Amino acid sequence: MAAESRTEPGLRDRFRAQVRQEVKTAALRQLAEGGPEALSLNAIAKQVGMTGPALYRYFTNRDSLLTELVIDAYGDLASTLSHAADAGTTDPVARLTAVVEAYRAWALAEPHRYRLLFRAPLQGYDAQSTSLVEASQPAMKVVLEVVGALAKPGTAVAEGPAAQFREWMNHHEIVDVPEAVALRTTMLWAHLHGLVGLEIEGNFTSMGIDPVSLYESEVKDFVRSL
Template sequence: MTTESRTGPGPRDRFRAQVREEVKAAALRQLADGGPEALSLNAVAKQLGMTGPALYRYFANRDSLLTELVVDAYSALAAALAHAADAPAGDDTERLASVVRAYRAWARTEPHRYRLLFRAPFKGYDAHSDRLVEAAQRAMNVVLNVANAPAAPDTAVPEGARVQVREWMERRGVEDVPPAVASRTMMLWAHLHGLVSLEIEDNFASMGIDPGPLYEAEVGEFTRGL
């Protein structure tokens, strides 16, 4: 007599996964409408025709649900950047420009998810847990790899940042990237984050300025620095 082994998730597991995705989708709609402060498990449960206690079988609490949303957002951002990095776009400088444009495009398309990544959602939430840091690093690694391609190996790390950059690289397992490239990539991300944050909050619109050329100038400045 032979028995067949189950090679995939059973009906119960598939149902649980489906419900979790529906819960996350409802939570994202709340975030889009009112930000993290508006996120309510009871409201999500009501929207899905569930009771509050039933929802807690899928997510232990609001923090647990929020963590899933943050990890998903980092994964989506990393995927968008990786797709831009892999697309044929000429030389290494053009690949980097494509990644920068993808970063901006994702933030403009998903502003509520972008804000979730870079703002403290509410008091008491651990936005620096190992799981979130690892998720964030996957997106950073895409930029590091692309930025490393056109790099000059003798570019110096700015004085005062040398020790911190090296320690950060060791903690995050960043290898095969010169510290100078890592340092410059951090600076690039800081500048882009500032531009993106101003744009999605409509600050440039109120000034009558198109930030697109600013992004392009930032890429040029970055590559010249390398």
């Protein structure tokens, strides 16, 4: 009996983790089919074979489920970018190119999750909560590192933006990164996000424009500017 009692919490924990993962998988299907507005805990409960009230033992409400999906997506994106950065080459241009290509590839493969990260999912939902902001930092740190390996030292940044970037980096314990690198990284992300966002919404298709060539051109221009 003693051995059974010792193993029981582990079994409960594994069962709870399995149910939570099934719930999140069902939620991701809803997001892919109808966006955040389609997210329904009652519908998810039916899909995983439980009642609505039972589901609340695993997620207290829709926002708590949404928050976990966002955190999971940030983690997945960070892992994808980190793997691209460490894929075997030490050439800084090749590493940066691999990272930005991985960013686009992830967004195209997971458009519903990409939108979840960079749009306000639902009215009233706090997309800038501390937990979500912290979850976003690992992906940004990967890009900071690969941009920093290419950036020329001593580039001046206006004091207003420089002070803001210093405050941001201090808050997130980002050390030994010049303000100019933080600025250039942010501008790179803004440009790539604009291109990727337009692409996953089909805007380039309607214009008859090849997004691949646009993306490659943007990356080359950015590398030359460094």
